[in-house]
Amino acid sequence: DAKTTQPPSMDCAEGRAANLPCNHSTISGNEYVYWYRQIHSQGPQYIIHGLKNNETNEMASLIITEDRKSSTLILPHATLRDTAVYYCIVSAGGSNYKLTFGKGTLLTVNP
Amino acid sequence: DAGVIQSPRHEVTEMGQEVTLRCKPISGHNSLFWYRQTMMRGLELLIYFNNNVPIDDSGMPEDRFSAKMPNASFSTLKIQPSEPRDSAVYFCASSLGWGGGATGELFFGEGSRLTVL
Numbered sequence: 001d002a003k004t005t006q007p008p009s010m011d012c013a014e015g016r017a018a019n020l021p022c023n024h025s026t027i028s029g030n031e032y033v034y035w036y037r038q039i040h041s042q043g044p045q046y047i048i049h050g051l052k053n054n055e056t057n058e059m060a061s062l063i064i065t066e067d068r069k070s071s072t073l074i075l076p077h078a079t080l081r082d083t084a085v086y087y088c089i090v091s092a093g094g095s096n097y098k099l100t101f102g103k104g105t106l107l108t109v110n111p
Numbered sequence: 112d113a114g115v116i117q118s119p120r121h122e123v124t125e126m127g128q129e130v131t132l133r134c135k136p137i138s139g140h141n142s143l144f145w146y147r148q149t150m151m152r153g154l155e156l157l158i159y160f161n162n163n164v165p166i167d168d169s170g171m172p173e174d175r176f177s178a179k180m181p182n183a184s185f186s187t188l189k190i191q192p193s194e195p196r197d198s199a200v201y202f203c204a205s206s207l208g209w210g211g212g213a214t215g216e217l218f219f220g221e222g223s224r225l226t227v228l
Contacts, residue, residue, distance in 0.1 A: 032214070043115075043202050043219025044154070087154075093209045098144070098167060099217060101154035 003027070004088045009106040012082075018075040020105055022088030025069040030092045033064060034099060035073045037084040044087065044101070047073065078109045115220035117203050123226045129191040132223045135184055136205030144217065145178055145188050146202040154202070160186065161208065193227045200224050 005023040012018040024033065034049040048055055048062045050071075055062045061074040075082055087104040091097050116135040124130055136143050144159040158168040160180045168178070175194070180186040190197055204217040 034215075036217075038154075041222075043204070043222055044217070045219070046216045049214060049216070091215070093215060097209055097215050098156060098159055099215070100156060101146075103153055 003090045003100070004102055006086075006088050006102065006105045008103065009108070011108050011110060012075075012078045014080060014109050014111050015077055018078040018082065018107055018109070020073040020075075020086050020088075020107060021070065022073070023070045024088070024090045027068050027090050028092065031090045032093060033062065033068075033071050034089045034091060035060070035062065036087045036089065036099075036101070037082075038087070038104070039081075039084040047086075078107075080109050080111060083107060083109045115203055115205050115218055117201075117220035117223050119223055120221065121224045121226075123228065124193055125228050126194055127192045128227075129189065130193045130197075130225060130227075132188040132201050132203075132225070134186045134188070134203030134220060136186070136203070137218055138184070140205035140207055140218070141183070142206040142208045143180060143186050144204040144206070145186070146204065146219075147199045148202060148222075149199045157188070190225075193225075195227045198225055198227050 032049050032051050035047040036044040038044040048060050050062045064071045085104040085106050087101050089099050118133045142161050145157040146154050148154045157170045158178045163180045178188045200222045202222045204219040206217050209215050
């Protein structure tokens, strides 16, 4: 069963913010939200993760709604190199955690 | 650090042959994951190890697949005998695991592209 729902594709203009949504309405209290991306032919790359609070790092910002049923990944100034498939994953922590990837969102950044 | 190292990068073999894929995780990481990616099925988790011990192999498709981690710096994924439907990109990833400040970030290798004719 899919734990997350993402749009299959999105477009964004270069230099603009890219906002990628993710629904995870069945998320449990101990589950984190992770975001990864995969540029064509490469291995997936970690972007960011969070539990309840909004998070920001050098790559992106993660906004999690108060009820934790959805989140948005924000790339503040998208570049052509940000064209990739973006995966939203929910997973509990702990020693036996694992990440199950869905189909993700293909973000295309246009010049 | 060189990152997760996988070999071979490309492998072409004939149906029925044995295939061995290799992975060297990042030094100090205690969790290792094997994924398979195809257009039809996306990224599938095959198996993962914690401190060299297999924790969950429920994703291993069938008995033709086996994985080992004899020490903290090396893992293999073996397919014997191989079939055309095994053609895919196989990714290895490692992690510091969870706890002590680590929160499960996976570092992926560049993958091994397998073609079974």
